[in-house]
Amino acid sequence: MTVKFFATLKLKLGVASVEVDAEPGLSVGQAIKRAEQSTGRSFWSEIFDQQGKTFPGGMVLLDGANIAHQNGVDTPVGDAETISVFPPAGGG
Amino acid sequence: MAFMGTMLRVNLTDGTIKKDPTPIELAKKYVGGRGLATRLLMNEVDPTIDALSPDNKLIFATGPLSNTNAPTGGRYMVITKGPLTGGIASSNSGGEWGAYLKKAGYDLVILEGKSPKPVYLSVMEDDVQIKDAAHVWGKRVPETTDTLIAESGQKKAKVSCIGPAGENLVMFASIMNEKHRAAGRTGVGAVMGSKNLKAIVVHGNKKSPIPDPDAFRDLVKGKIATIKANGITGEGLPKLGTKVLDNIINENGMYPSRNFQDVMYDGTSHMSGEALVEKGYLKRNSGCYMCPIACARNVELPNGRKGEGPEYETGWAFGPLLGFHDLNVICDANFLCNDLGLDTISAGVTIACAMEMYEKGYIKKEELDNGPELTFGNSEALPYYLYKMAYREGIGDKLAQGSFRFATSYGCPEFSMTCKKQELPAYDPRGVQGMGMSYAVGNRGGDHVRSYLIAPEILGSPEKLDPQAVEGKMQWLFIFQNLTAVIDSSGLCLFTSFALGADDYADMLNAATGFELTTAQWLEAGERIWNMERNFNLLAGIGPETDTLPRRFFDEPAQRGPNKGKVHRLPEMLPEYYQLRGWNADGTMPQAKLEALGIE
Ligand code: SF4
Numbered sequence: 001m002t003v004k005f006f007a008t009l010k011l012k013l014g015v016a017s018v019e020v021d022a023e024p025g026l027s028v029g030q031a032i033k034r035a036e037q038s039t040g041r042s043f044w045s046e047i048f049d050q051q052g053k054t055f056p057g058g059m060v061l062l063d064g065a066n067i068a069h070q071n072g073v074d075t076p077v078g079d080a081e082t083i084s085v086f087p088p089a090g091g092g
Numbered sequence: 093m094a095f096m097g098t099m100l101r102v103n104l105t106d107g108t109i110k111k112d113p114t115p116i117e118l119a120k121k122y123v124g125g126r127g128l129a130t131r132l133l134m135n136e137v138d139p140t141i142d143a144l145s146p147d148n149k150l151i152f153a154t155g156p157l158s159n160t161n162a163p164t165g166g167r168y169m170v171i172t173k174g175p176l177t178g179g180i181a182s183s184n185s186g187g188e189w190g191a192y193l194k195k196a197g198y199d200l201v202i203l204e205g206k207s208p209k210p211v212y213l214s215v216m217e218d219d220v221q222i223k224d225a226a227h228v229w230g231k232r233v234p235e236t237t238d239t240l241i242a243e244s245g246q247k248k249a250k251v252s253c254i255g256p257a258g259e260n261l262v263m264f265a266s267i268m269n270e271k272h273r274a275a276g277r278t279g280v281g282a283v284m285g286s287k288n289l290k291a292i293v294v295h296g297n298k299k300s301p302i303p304d305p306d307a308f309r310d311l312v313k314g315k316i317a318t319i320k321a322n323g324i325t326g327e328g329l330p331k332l333g334t335k336v337l338d339n340i341i342n343e344n345g346m347y348p349s350r351n352f353q354d355v356m357y358d359g360t361s362h363m364s365g366e367a368l369v370e371k372g373y374l375k376r377n378s379g380c381y382m383c384p385i386a387c388a389r390n391v392e393l394p395n396g397r398k399g400e401g402p403e404y405e406t407g408w409a410f411g412p413l414l415g416f417h418d419l420n421v422i423c424d425a426n427f428l429c430n431d432l433g434l435d436t437i438s439a440g441v442t443i444a445c446a447m448e449m450y451e452k453g454y455i456k457k458e459e460l461d462n463g464p465e466l467t468f469g470n471s472e473a474l475p476y477y478l479y480k481m482a483y484r485e486g487i488g489d490k491l492a493q494g495s496f497r498f499a500t501s502y503g504c505p506e507f508s509m510t511c512k513k514q515e516l517p518a519y520d521p522r523g524v525q526g527m528g529m530s531y532a533v534g535n536r537g538g539d540h541v542r543s544y545l546i547a548p549e550i551l552g553s554p555e556k557l558d559p560q561a562v563e564g565k566m567q568w569l570f571i572f573q574n575l576t577a578v579i580d581s582s583g584l585c586l587f588t589s590f591a592l593g594a595d596d597y598a599d600m601l602n603a604a605t606g607f608e609l610t611t612a613q614w615l616e617a618g619e620r621i622w623n624m625e626r627n628f629n630l631l632a633g634i635g636p637e638t639d640t641l642p643r644r645f646f647d648e649p650a651q652r653g654p655n656k657g658k659v660h661r662l663p664e665m666l667p668e669y670y671q672l673r674g675w676n677a678d679g680t681m682p683q684a685k686l687e688a689l690g691i692e
Contacts (some may be wrong), residue, residue: 006339010366034259056553056588057324064345066554068556084343085547088323090551090590091334091404092544 002082009046009087013039022077028062029073030082046087048073057088071089094156094300094604095119096199100220102213105146105205105288107461114199120607121690123581123614125155126182126334127621129200130169136202139632142260143175143279144286146206152252152292154191155202155583156605159300163316163587166381168192168252169275174437176263176279176494177512177537179629183266183280184541184580186380187273189250196296197327207288212240212253217296225290230256233268235540236291245657246295252278253291254281255433257482259371261640262283262440263491268430269686272400273380278514278536288614309550311603314590315596321570321592325552329387329587330377334404335365337518338552342412343634344550346523348516349412350468351444352509352642353519355520355650357412363419365404373419387585393420402436408518409440414447415468425474434483436496441515443477444468445495446487456501461486467670510582512537512629512638521645523655524549526557526565529665531571533639535625540585543572553590562661566669574618581621620689623673627681627691636679638664 001022005013012034020034029052038040047058052073056059060067061084074079093116094380101110115128123130129151143148151171158165168190174181193201196215203213207222210229214221218534223243237251250270258265265281266274268686275281280475284290328336329676341347342360355416361367368374373393378400392398402410402422411424416538429436449455450466460466463486464473480488490498494517495508511517514537521528526545531538540546543544549559549570557568579586582601584670598611609617645660670677674685 002342006343007336007366008327011331011369016361048497054552054556055323057328057551058341059550059552061343061654064343066344067557068552069558080215085341086340086343087328089328089336089340090324090547090553090587091331091337091584092541092546 001077001080002086003031004082006082006084006086007089009043009085013041013043017038024078026068026077027073028075028077028083029062031077032060032085047085055088057090059086060084093606094160094302095124096194096298096300098198099200099202100198100206101202102222103204103220104207104211104289107222109222112294116231117428119156119605121620122615123155123578123601123617124199125153125581125583126169127173127577127581127617129169130180130182130628130650131620131625133171133173134628138371139173139628142174143173143178144634146287148173148283149282150203150280150287151200154190154194154199155581158583159191159601160604161382162312162584162604163319163378163599164383164385164588165583166383167583167585169580170267170280170498172280172534173282173632174278175282175548177514177634179512179632180535180625180633181278182536183275183277183284185267185269185273185275187250187270187272188381188420189252189269189420191381191578192250193293194300195298196294197298201292203287203289206286209525210288210290211229212291212293212587213263214509215292215294215492216244216246222276229259230288232256234271234431240291240293243291243514244295246348249293249478250513251291251293255432255482258282258285260479260482260484260492260595262434263494265691266433268433273429274435276618277437277539280432286672288667289524290530294610299567302604304603308603311599315592315600318596319588320382324590325354325385325549325587329385332365332369333377335368335389335402335407337404338364338407339366340550341519344523345650345655346520347408347464348413348518348520349446351507352520352595352644353448355523355655356653357506359417360412360640362626363407363411363417363422367419371419373423380585385586387587391423393423395420397424397427399430402426405517406436409437410474413440413444414474418471421471421474425478428478432478434478435528436484437517438515439478439481441509442491442495442498443474445499445509446491448507449499449502454504457488488630506643508537509642511641512634514538519546520650521641521660522658523649525562525661525665526569526642526659528645529565529569529662529669532641533669535622535629542576543569544576547590554593560655560658564665566665566672567657569669570672573622574615577618577621578614598621616689620691623681623685623689624691627686630681639679
């Protein structure tokens with residue numbers, strides 16, 4: 001599946017997305033860890049607090065649906081194709 | 093006490109200028125700025141008058157925290173009866189002009205009547221004069237600004253003015269200060285034009301009186317530290333500005349394209365905030381008066397043109413909404429609107445409406461006078477019809493009335509994406525239920541900044557709500573509307589609220605004014621302001637039947653993305669909202685509610 005990066009995270013990593021292997025039952029959190037390995041940069045702590053919740057303004061979407069309204073980082077990726085990772089951002 | 097204690101009353105018909113005491117006792121109930129000015133407007137103007145007649149008044153107002161070192165304390169608001177909605181018009185702008193009106197010694201300026209010829213108002217502390225503006229009438233915003241600063245003899249003078257769009261009474265004309273900052277929405281620029289008032293130039297060196305300046309400074313330091321430590325206001329907004337939202341809102345499946353016919357746009361990554369950085373167009377960020385966030389974008393295009401912007405809403409309205417994503421076209425159109433004094437949201441949504449009507453055969457090719465075809469994706473059409481609107485030439489004359497009047501004149505108002513005749517911003521209501529309600533019941537019509545429920549529903553600030561849930565949303569809407577009224581009225585920027593809460597604003601207001609009100613009392617002032625604005629609209633004939641959304645959002649489900657199949661669920665929420673507000677079940681306002689809030 002594709003893990004896409006946005007906003008300041010995309011600018012820092014210098015890549016828009018990476019492909020990761022995602023077997024059935026893999027959690028969103030595990031998929032993001034694999035994406036970290038693939039980019040060679042750790043960014044987990046910029047997105048998640050110590051409880052694994054996204055910081056205000058940050059979000060992780062599984063095929064567009066926010067994992068905050070599912071099972072958080074433990075949400076299984078299922079047959080989703082894309083994870084979108086946003087560091088804290090806002091506007092109006 | 094934070095107020096300068098004096099307000100200007102300028103009668104443009106007979107040229108008299110009076111300096112009246114600011115009614116400080118009213119500020120305890122209405123805070124200042126938006127609240128206090130609306131109170132004064134209600135006292136002095138019959139809500140049923142023609143907005144563009146000399147009977148209307150135009151009020152430039154600062155808040156108690158304007159011209160203090162409170163974070164973002166440079167804002168001002170323009171309050172009047174608006175031509176676009178026919179109801180309360182109220183628009184807020186940053187930069188430095190607001191702070192400089194207070195430095196000149198005045199909290200507010202009330203403009204009455206209509207000048208027999210083009211004039212501008214010069215406010216240089218005690219020296220306040222109405223001056224001839226024949227030489228700048230017809231000029232664009234940058235030239236007007238430069239000319240009037242030179243004339244003032246004060247390099248640091250600040251100019252708030254209209255461009256050709258305001259002079260030509262375009263119903264969504266903006267008022268621009270410092271060339272790039274806009275009191276953009278609700279057509280306040282047309283009211284200024286109707287009064288033959290080109291500009292207000294301000295300068296001075298006065299300080300706002302604060303009861304205990306040292307204690308205030310310490311308090312403010314703490315608030316600035318909170319803003320800097322917050323991920324949104326400390327990093328996200330400074331780095332990418334509001335344009336960071338393009339991808340966020342698109343990925344969330346609520347980024348309207350082709351006049352809201354679709355809820356996503358495939359080319360978003362080419363014109364997003366990230367793209368602006370990656371392509372090297374963004375040169376630096378900058379900020380308004382006393383702003384620790386500095387979200388403004390300073391852009392230079394490959395064609396050499398420079399300017400500020402685009403903000404998220406503008407980038408969307410001049411790109412994906414119209415079916416294209418060329419950043420050069422988007423930025424250039426933004427600069428053009430700033431020069432002409434046009435509200436970018438209403439301008440873009442009105443052109444999008446015309447494109448849908450053209451593609452569906454309502455507008456005939458002959459009506460375009462050989463101009464570019466009004467088809468989605470045709471970026472050539474954008475600058476062409478912006479110019480036609482501002483100068484009211486050809487079909488631009490009709491477009492200058494906004495999309496609702498335009499589409500209605502062809503018998504198809506359903507293509508106008510408006511609430512209360514004001515064009516909607518860049519969040520599709522089918523993807524975000526609370527924000528959709530915020531549009532539907534907004535006092536100034538389709539608008540996002542009077543209760544920005546995107547913060548909790550999408551961004552998770554201060555906590556994450558499910559955007560499709562309806563339960564409990566109206567309580568959030570109620571609180572956001574009231575708190576925003578306080579923030580606006582205080583003279584601060586709404587973006588501070590990503591980091592600060594109601595108690596923080598109460599702290600700063602108390603320390604600046606010496607009023608010693610509780611947070612609940614400040615929020616009640618916000619509730620009072622909201623109800624007063626609603627009452628203005630009701631008296632103006634804008635009834636509860638207008639508390640709705642365009643039919644598209646009920647009849648045409650989202651076709652793709654995470655909100656596929658969803659429509660807006662207004663009927664499930666509206667009764668609860670009326671009940672929470674303490675209004676009658678039909679949305680009218682009981683006299684007892686006005687009395688309970690102490691609204692005279
Ligand atoms: S956050 Fe942005 S708009 Fe608000 S005061 Fe600062 S620079 Fe101006």
